[in-house]
Amino acid sequence: MFDLRVSEEQTAFVEAARKFAAERIIPVAGEYDERGEMPLDVFRAAFDVGLMNVELPEAYGGLGLHTLDGCMIAEELAYGCAGVATSIMCNHLGALPLLIAGDETQKQHWLGKLTGEFAFVSYCCSEPEAGSDVAALRTRLRRDADGWILDGQKRWITNGGYASFFTGFATLDPSTRHKGITAFVIPRDLPGVSIGRKENKLGQRCSNTVDVIFEDVRLGPEHILGEPGQGFAIAMETFDKSRPMIAAQCAGIIRRAMDESIEYSRVRKTFGVPIAQHQAIQFMIAEMAMAYESVRLLYMKAAWEVDQGIRRTSTSAIAKAMSADLAMKCTTDAVQVFGGYGYTKEYPVEKLMRDAKLMQIYEGTSQIQRMVIAKNLLSRSA
Ligand SMILES: Cc1cc2nc3c(=O)[nH]c(=O)nc-3n(C[C@H](O)[C@H](O)[C@H](O)COP(=O)(O)OP(=O)(O)OC[C@H]3O[C@@H](n4cnc5c(N)ncnc54)[C@H](O)[C@@H]3O)c2cc1C
Known part of the structure; x- marks a missing residue:
């Protein structure tokens, strides 16, 4: 239970x-x-x-x-x-x-x-032309004697500039979409592996995000994970197991937004009283508490299901989408609680708002999570 x-x-x-x-x-x-x-x-x-x-x-x-x-x-x-x-x-x-x-x-x-x-390991799934649509990835894996040759470009790779090895996905034939996708693991120092441009981001700026480029990289069978063609299923299972972690991070962001808002609203005065006495401010703080409690329950349930070996894609997707949207709302409200000061770097709430935005984008956007949830519901037998 x-x-x-x-x-x-x-x-x-x-x-x-x-x-x-x-x-x-x-x-x-x-x-x-x-x-x-x-x-x-x-x-x-x-x-x-x-x-x-x-x-x-x-x-x-x-x-x-x-x-x-x-x-x-x-x-x-x-x-x-x-x-x-x-x-x-x-x-x-x-x-x-x-x-x-x-x-x-x-x-x-x-x-x-x-x-x-x-050491760091990076996860190389996304590409310049394939983010939400994982099955559209173009990084190629070709047979070569008793091994493989890897060619392609990955984008948005977290920690890529510092990783000592990469796990990732390439296709045997792009026309076969998800059926050709194959998972690999390779060291950073293999000939033909290089790091491309570094992103100058809105938020989460201290986290390194780069392109990783593969040019005629020779792989042996020891670099292939699972069976060739199984990669899409491996990528999807990875997301089911990693998305609760995104929801948990959102809980941390929301709690910080709430704590900062409580502290500031007690000391900032308008019309002769601390702004904490204005009901409009109280309601924003109350909603942060409601969001925090909801998100904490959502990530705990999603994580618990992963630990129990229960594979329920929609639980992870609901936790991720709801938490990301609430993190965005609460951090935007926190900036509002701080007024003009919230819009400056004098206080940490503008950073919370910038950082929260990424939660709605990586590991499947909020739109993709809704597609996953709806597909799950609509595929139920009547
Ligand atoms: C800072 C950062 C770190 C990241 N780290 C990693 C990483 O470590 N490894 C990795 O592999 N990837 C990583 N990503 C990539 C991330 O997962 C993708 O950016 C994300 O999946 C969206 O893909 P895209 O950027 O190509 O957007 P697109 O897929 O082009 O989507 C653009 C817009 O269209 C919407 N959309 C797309 N398809 C549909 C549809 N069918 N119906 C409705 N709406 C749709 C999307 O929701 C979005 O709003 C990272 C991204 C960022 C920004």
């Missing part, structure tokens, strides 16, 4: 993540956002205190925590900075194709790299 009690172990991890956000992330978040640079020392410190790769199984050197535990940690990190949370959680996204389809040798080798030392 879905049980909301939080264990002592979960409380300890949440407290550690909350402390880390307060001491290591919040003090530098504004500065790295402004510069658009990865705070590598923060990520290294997160690795050292055990806040990265928490869900990797113990057999590969990980902590073996559940998706729900990882989500609760993600909420705390995103409270500090959603860009930092995205880059930390991206290792989980990049590891999922290995966990889903890797053989034992591949898992030992690649997942061991993430747990043995401070």
Whole structure:
């Protein structure tokens, strides 16, 4: 049964993540956002205190925590900075194709790299002409003697400039759409792999986002994940398992927007009273609390289903879409609570609003989530 009690172990991890956000992330978040640079020392410190790769199984050197535990940690990190949370959680996204389809040798080798030392893996699905429509991807995989040749260009790849290896997807034949898609895992230093342009983004600016380019990259059978042609199913299962994490990050963003709004509304005075006494402000804060409680329940249920092995695509999609939309609403309202000051970099709420916008775009836009939810409902037998 879905049980909301939080264990002592979960409380300890949440407290550690909350402390880390307060001491290591919040003090530098504004500065790295402004510069658009990865705070590598923060990520290294997160690795050292055990806040990265928490869900990797113990057999590969990980902590073996559940998706729900990882989500609760993600909420705390995103409270500090959603860009930092995205880059930390991206290792989980990049590891999922290995966990889903890797053989034992591949898992030992690649997942061991993430747990043995401070390292990033990036997830290479999207391309310049294929984001929402994953089956339209054009990166090619051609047979060559006893191996393969990989050619193509990936776009929007989180942590790509710092990753020591990549998981990703290519097609054997674009005309076959999803049937030809094949998953791969490759090291960054393979000849023909290079990093392209870096995006200058609206929000989550401290998270690195780049193109990754493959030119005549020679792969062996050890670089293929699962069977050729199984890649689309692997990509979709990856999203089912990673989307609760996005919802959890939204919970952190919403809670931060609410806390900042409460604090500011108590001290800012208009018409002789703190703005907290105006009902219009109270209602915005009340709605942030309503959103936070809803989003927390949604991500917990979605994560719990993943941990129980229940594959329900629509639960993850509902959690992701609802949470992203509420994060956008609450952060926009937080800027409103702060008035003109909210629109400046003097306070953190404008950054929350910019950071929240990405939640409606990556890992499937809010429109794509609605398509997934509707398809699920409409395909039910009468
Ligand atoms: C900062 C950032 C980090 C990212 N990190 C990664 C990463 O690490 N790895 C990775 O693989 N990808 C990553 N992405 C890519 C992200 O997943 C895609 O941007 C996203 O899936 C949308 O694809 P697109 O940008 O090509 O938009 P498009 O697919 O071109 O969509 C444009 C608009 O059309 C809408 N739309 C599209 N199709 C339909 C339809 N059938 N019905 C209704 N509306 C539709 C969309 O919702 C959107 O509003 C990242 C993106 C960003 C911005």
